[in-house]
Amino acid sequence: MTTESALPLPRLPVPDIRAEVAFQHSQKQNERLQEYRLRPPKLRLANRSHSSTSTSTTAHAISFRGESDGNGKALPELDANALSGSYDRSMNETYFEQCFTRLAKIGEGSFGEVFKVRSKEDGRMYAIKMSKELYRSEHYRQERLEEVRRYEQFSGHANFVQFYRAWEQNDRLYMQMELCRESLDRYLVRRRDIPEETIWNILLDLLLALKNLHDRNLIHLDIKLDNVLIGDDDSCKLADFGLVIDVDRANRHQATEGDSRYMAPEILQGKFSKAADIFSLGVAMLELSCFLELPHNGPLWQQLRSGVLPHDFMKNISPELETLIRQMMSPEPEARPTVDEILSHKKLVSLLERRNRWRLIIKMKQTIRRSRKAAWSKLCNWKQMIFSFVTSILTTFIHREAVSNRRRRTLDSPMQQQGIIEIPQSNFYPAKITCIYLNKAHP
Numbered sequence: 001m002t003t004e005s006a007l008p009l010p011r012l013p014v015p016d017i018r019a020e021v022a023f024q025h026s027q028k029q030n031e032r033l034q035e036y037r038l039r040p041p042k043l044r045l046a047n048r049s050h051s052s053t054s055t056s057t058t059a060h061a062i063s064f065r066g067e068s069d070g071n072g073k074a075l076p077e078l079d080a081n082a083l084s085g086s087y088d089r090s091m092n093e094t095y096f097e098q099c100f101t102r103l104a105k106i107g108e109g110s111f112g113e114v115f116k117v118r119s120k121e122d123g124r125m126y127a128i129k130m131s132k133e134l135y136r137s138e139h140y141r142q143e144r145l146e147e148v149r150r151y152e153q154f155s156g157h158a159n160f161v162q163f164y165r166a167w168e169q170n171d172r173l174y175m176q177m178e179l180c181r182e183s184l185d186r187y188l189v190r191r192r193d194i195p196e197e198t199i200w201n202i203l204l205d206l207l208l209a210l211k212n213l214h215d216r217n218l219i220h221l222d223i224k225l226d227n228v229l230i231g232d233d234d235s236c237k238l239a240d241f242g243l244v245i246d247v248d249r250a251n252r253h254q255a256t257e258g259d260s261r262y263m264a265p266e267i268l269q270g271k272f273s274k275a276a277d278i279f280s281l282g283v284a285m286l287e288l289s290c291f292l293e294l295p296h297n298g299p300l301w302q303q304l305r306s307g308v309l310p311h312d313f314m315k316n317i318s319p320e321l322e323t324l325i326r327q328m329m330s331p332e333p334e335a336r337p338t339v340d341e342i343l344s345h346k347k348l349v350s351l352l353e354r355r356n357r358w359r360l361i362i363k364m365k366q367t368i369r370r371s372r373k374a375a376w377s378k379l380c381n382w383k384q385m386i387f388s389f390v391t392s393i394l395t396t397f398i399h400r401e402a403v404s405n406r407r408r409r410t411l412d413s414p415m416q417q418q419g420i421i422e423i424p425q426s427n428f429y430p431a432k433i434t435c436i437y438l439n440k441a442h443p
């Protein structure tokens with residue numbers, strides 16, 4: 001739900017207290033295993049200006065790099081030359097279509113569709129997030145561009161998704177990013193029972209990412225398993241900066257609430273703080289540890305925000321992790337630990353120390369894995385090129401053979417009398433090929 005400074009703060013629907021009391025832990029619904037679950041629609045500002053905005057039909061790059069003021073107001077310089085050299089502006093196809101091969105759709109959220117693509121420029125795989133809706137106002141466009149600013153700001157940190165470039169064309173925003181293996185949500189559905197050691201490691205990754213945000217006075221506001229991606233190096237990366245906002249701006253009623261399943265209770269009163277991210281992270285850890293189907297509203301929703309976490313949920317996790325999750329999910333924001341306090345937990349300190357000790361070896365393993373992937377990708381490109389080359393030579397050869405065989409025969413059929421020759425279908429000619437035979441002997 002989006003608000004503006006002049007408006008009273010709209011509220012989320014009050015959770016439905018008539019819903020069934022039965023807890024749904026331990027069994028996630030089977031539909032979770034199906035393709036993308038429908039996500040709750042984001043509530044949008046009712047009286048937003050609808051003055052249309054129209055970006056060029058030619059693609060142009062978007063970048064905030066090098067911009068000094070960090071207040072998110074100014075729009076970036078649009079650098080028309082920052083896009084790939086293979087882009088031909090005179091063609092009808094978009095930059096996306098010209099420069100990438102779309103391989104599959106790998107995700108969808110409320111704002112964007114994400115595709116797995118191969119770049120025609122370097123042959124490497126990427127993820128491209130394309131905004132679902134056309135820009136309907138300059139305000140909407142600026143909201144989308146804000147995500148580019150954040151991706152650029154945090155790209156390069158091991159626990160954020162690597163960002164390459166963004167551009168807009170035909171009133172849509174495109175973002176080219178590192179291709180991650182899968183989201184944590186999908187990982188949970190696939191694995192179900194995640195070892196506690198892995199959960200601590202995931203928590204550490206997300207705390208390191210969150211520390212980066214919170215140290216800059218920014219809040220994410222949409223922390224959930226869907227927005228955590230697993231990279232090639234097995235580390236967890238925080239993604240989706242669509243709602244990231246400065247704490248002060250958030251409390252001037254400009255923030256947008258995230259998914260209600262992970263939302264801290266005080267958000268309903270319009271209180272946005274770093275502690276809201278801690279609450280959402282606590283819920284995500286609870287979901288991971290208990291394979292719990294999180295409610296969008298209802299009695300369980302209320303209970304999870306009242307400080308009473310049913311013991312049933314926690315029976316398979318260690319008291320250490322249970323205590324930490326309870327603290328992170330305290331109803332009062334002031335009672336929740338900060339990122340730094342959680343990072344000083346002895347379990348996390350020892351994990352971090354262990355990581356630092358093994359850093360060199362982990363780096364080497366990553367480099368080997370990356371170069372192996374790059375080599376394989378190059379090999380695939382070569383294989384594809386050789387295959388296309390051989391096929392085209394064979395096709396030309398067989399075509400010429402067929403034509404010269406026909407030439408040698410007497411022209412006796414009525415079609416041949418007219419100079420038209422039919423080449424029979426063969427394994428090499430999947431479609432019937434009819435070619436005009438220019439018979440010099442025949443006028």
Ligand SMILES: Nc1ncnc2c1ncn2[C@@H]1O[C@H](COP(=O)(O)OP(=O)(O)OP(=O)(O)O)[C@@H](O)[C@H]1O
Nearest residue numbers: 107108109110111112114127178179180183226240
């Ligand atoms: N770089 C990536 N690599 C692999 N998958 C990705 C990548 N980026 C996004 N995805 C997939 O696409 C989904 C949607 O992406 P994202 O969360 O950025 O979109 P959104 O429209 O902003 O979502 P939301 O509804 O959370 O606001 C993610 O949950 C994830 O599964």
Ligand SMILES: [Mg+2]
Nearest residue numbers: 109226227240
């Ligand atoms: Mg998302």
